[in-house]
Amino acid sequence: MNIKLAIVDDKQVNRRTVLEKLYDYPEIEVIMEARDGKDFLEQCKTAEVLPDIALMDLEMPELDGISTIAHASVSYPDIRFIVLTIFEDNDKIFEAIKAGANGYLLKEDTQVNLLEAIKNVYEFNGIPMSPAIARKAMNMLIGKEQRQQRRTSISEATDLSKREIEILKLLVNGQKYKQIAETLFISPLTVKKHVSNIYEKLHVNNRAQVIQLVHRQRWL
Numbered sequence: 001m002n003i004k005l006a007i008v009d010d011k012q013v014n015r016r017t018v019l020e021k022l023y024d025y026p027e028i029e030v031i032m033e034a035r036d037g038k039d040f041l042e043q044c045k046t047a048e049v050l051p052d053i054a055l056m057d058l059e060m061p062e063l064d065g066i067s068t069i070a071h072a073s074v075s076y077p078d079i080r081f082i083v084l085t086i087f088e089d090n091d092k093i094f095e096a097i098k099a100g101a102n103g104y105l106l107k108e109d110t111q112v113n114l115l116e117a118i119k120n121v122y123e124f125n126g127i128p129m130s131p132a133i134a135r136k137a138m139n140m141l142i143g144k145e146q147r148q149q150r151r152t153s154i155s156e157a158t159d160l161s162k163r164e165i166e167i168l169k170l171l172v173n174g175q176k177y178k179q180i181a182e183t184l185f186i187s188p189l190t191v192k193k194h195v196s197n198i199y200e201k202l203h204v205n206n207r208a209q210v211i212q213l214v215h216r217q218r219w220l
Contacts, residue, residue: 002027002029003027004031005028005030005031005032005051005052005054005055005118006030006034006040006053006054006055006079007034007055008033008037008039008055008056008057008060008065009057009084010035010036010057010059010060012035015033018055018114021114021115022115024111032051032054036063037056037062037064037071038062038063039062040054041203044072051079052079052080052122053080053102053118053122054079054080054081054082055082055084056068056083056101057083057085058085058092065096066092066095066096066099069096069099069101070213070216071202071203071204071213072100072203073099073216074204074212074216075203080125081101081102081103082101082102082104082128083104084106085107086106086107088106088132088133088136090136093133102121103120103121103129104128104130105117105129105130106133113130116128154168154214154219157217157219158202160201160202163184163194164194164198166184167180167184167191167194167195168214170184171198171210172210172211177195
């Protein structure tokens with residue numbers, strides 16, 4: 001068994017700590033290190049081999065962990081994600097799981113716990129959690145703790161322009177380029193250019209992935 005791993009964290013010292021924790025386990029092969037979500041997605045685009053599992057920090061510049069998981073889960077469905085963070089608050093846990101995280105660990109977790117979590121996800125498609133996180137998740141499920149869920153708009157979650165958002169909505173509704181052009185009184189070539197920009201900004205490759213991402217994030 002050889003588990004290919006990516007470490008995504010904006011702090012080099014944190015990435016080094018994870019490497020040191022896994023150094024004694026030859027079955028774990030770290031094939032990718034990324035300084036933030038954007039860097040991770042860019043590396044995935046050109047990688048000859050993708051990681052089986054990505055250890056994902058939450059608070060990062062450019063693109064945070066939750067947004068990265070949401071995008072990558074659509075574009076790279078075979079990669080599984082374990083959040084590795086210092087945050088224990090309910091909103092972070094819920095948003096990470098909703099985005100597609102397969103596990104949620106604290107950075108303070110031991111070497112053994114980290115290894116077991118990686119193997120659990122890889123071998124059994126499990127959902128490992130730190131004990132403190134598991135208790136909070138259970139409390140959320142049985143209603144002992146209340147949360148306020150807020151639906152994030154497209155404009156809040158992305159850097160799409162107003163025109164790109166208009167085109168995205170029409171695209172998700174099933175309109176072809178020519179129909180979109182007629183609706184917005186622009187040329188099909190302009191529509192095509194906007195769609196290309198939308199794909200680039202959302203880190204997707206086609207209409208099906210756009211629709212899946214929009215519905216998963218409940219943007220419309």
